[in-house]
Amino acid sequence: MLVEKHNNACHKINQETSRDELERYFSSKVQTEFVNLAGHEMKTSIQAILTYSELLQDRHDKHREDYAKAILRNASRLRMLSNNLSDFTKINSDMLRLKKERFDLGILISTLAEDFRNMNRCQEAKIKIVVHYQKHVYVYADSERLAQVILNLLDNAIKFTEKGDISIKLESQEDDYLLVAITDTGPGIDISVKPNLFNKFATSSHSGTGLGLYICKNIIEAHGGRIWAENNSDKNGATFSFKIPINPYNSGISYTKFLNSRIEV
Amino acid sequence: MKKILVVDDEPDITSSIKNGLQRKGFEVDTYNDPTDALSNFTPDKYDLLLIDIRMPKMNGFELYREVKKKSGNVRICFFTAFEVYYDEFRKMFPNLEVKCFIRKPITINDLVTHINTELEKH
Numbered sequence: 001m002l003v004e005k006h007n008n009a010c011h012k013i014n015q016e017t018s019r020d021e022l023e024r025y026f027s028s029k030v031q032t033e034f035v036n037l038a039g040h041e042m043k044t045s046i047q048a049i050l051t052y053s054e055l056l057q058d059r060h061d062k063h064r065e066d067y068a069k070a071i072l073r074n075a076s077r078l079r080m081l082s083n084n085l086s087d088f089t090k091i092n093s094d095m096l097r098l099k100k101e102r103f104d105l106g107i108l109i110s111t112l113a114e115d116f117r118n119m120n121r122c123q124e125a126k127i128k129i130v131v132h133y134q135k136h137v138y139v140y141a142d143s144e145r146l147a148q149v150i151l152n153l154l155d156n157a158i159k160f161t162e163k164g165d166i167s168i169k170l171e172s173q174e175d176d177y178l179l180v181a182i183t184d185t186g187p188g189i190d191i192s193v194k195p196n197l198f199n200k201f202a203t204s205s206h207s208g209t210g211l212g213l214y215i216c217k218n219i220i221e222a223h224g225g226r227i228w229a230e231n232n233s234d235k236n237g238a239t240f241s242f243k244i245p246i247n248p249y250n251s252g253i254s255y256t257k258f259l260n261s262r263i264e265v
Numbered sequence: 266m267k268k269i270l271v272v273d274d275e276p277d278i279t280s281s282i283k284n285g286l287q288r289k290g291f292e293v294d295t296y297n298d299p300t301d302a303l304s305n306f307t308p309d310k311y312d313l314l315l316i317d318i319r320m321p322k323m324n325g326f327e328l329y330r331e332v333k334k335k336s337g338n339v340r341i342c343f344f345t346a347f348e349v350y351y352d353e354f355r356k357m358f359p360n361l362e363v364k365c366f367i368r369k370p371i372t373i374n375d376l377v378t379h380i381n382t383e384l385e386k387h
Contacts, residue, residue, distance in 0.1 A: 036347065040319060043346035044275055047370040051281035054373050058288075070277050 037209045041081050045074040073119050084211040091218045098142040106133040109170055116154050133170035140247045141223055149216045153182045153240045160186030181241040188231040189238045268292045272302045273317035285373035299323040308336035318345040342367050
């Protein structure tokens with residue numbers, strides 16, 4: 001009887017050990033894969049910066065301005081990657097902090113769209129970025145973090161759009177929420193990827209590190225909002241949307257108080 | 266003039282590498298979509314193919330296998346930012362002979378040295 005008990009216990013321990021081992025194995029495999037992907041992203045951008053810098057050294061080249069733009073574009077990609085890596089660490093150690101202020105989200109979005117248009121291959125690829133927004137849509141939120149989310153979604157949209165339009169819609173909704181929706185005309189979201197889209201390390205087979213959307217989700221949720229994605233009903237492209245409360249502390253506290261409290265900080 | 270075909274899904278890579286190689290006296294065609302590269306591939310048109318590995322629709326290994334069917338003696342260098350691919354390639358295609366793996370990032374001068382070494386081998 002005792003022996004049998006002992007055997008059972010050993011069996012259980014063995015099972016648990018192998019489960020632990022399995023988990024450790026998968027977690028280390030995922031980490032290795034992630035480091036490879038991050039390395040791949042880095043090297044690709046460095047390759048572009050390196051070659052364009054070499055080309056830029058020829059003073060008589062007519063396309064020097066284009067080279068400088070390409071260097072800026074790739075350096076920005078590297079910056080986004082390094083920001084994503086540090087944000088990932090912050091999220092994992094529960095250190096993501098918002099710096100909230102009152103600002104006009106409409107102005108922020110149109111500025112971002114303009115910068116994005118200038119920096120990317122929109123002109124060559126004839127991709128139009130259309131912004132639909134009402135004027136003076138104020139929100140009490142972290143403007144830098146929301147800009148990061150919007151740029152990330154725009155970046156995704158352009159990555160999957162060969163030609164056509166990308167539209168950004170900003171709408172204030174009746175339930176005191178603001179809705180931002182970014183619609184592309186790319187191939188849409190693969191059904192196999194969709195359930196894990198906002199999970200860490202979820203990425204398509206050919207690009208990205210799988211951190212961007214995971215970070216977006218965490219930023220939006222930290223604002224008390226929600227982010228989601230769906231394929232467009234006309235089967236042409238996808239729409240990524242998020243909703244955030246206009247003022248999370250709307251119960252009788254005026255904006256002035258927030259502004260004052262910010263000045264005090 | 267030696268003719269090179271560059272296939273890479275990153276437009277910034279194809280466009281800058283094309284420009285850099287042209288300055289060194291090569292004639293260069295580029296594709297960002299490997300399936301376009303395959304459907305437009307003409308045997309004996311190029312002295313060397315420079316192919317990225319991690320691409321959508323078709324990865325560099327698959328493109329290599331398909332191109333090889335069209336032209337048995339085609340010369341290929343993989344141009345990759347992915348370290349693990351060499352072993353993966355060996356496992357996937359034990360019968361395919363490719364010895365030229367050029368690792369990104371690399372300067373144009375070093376890239377040209379690799380290309381010339383490969384061209385001189387044959």
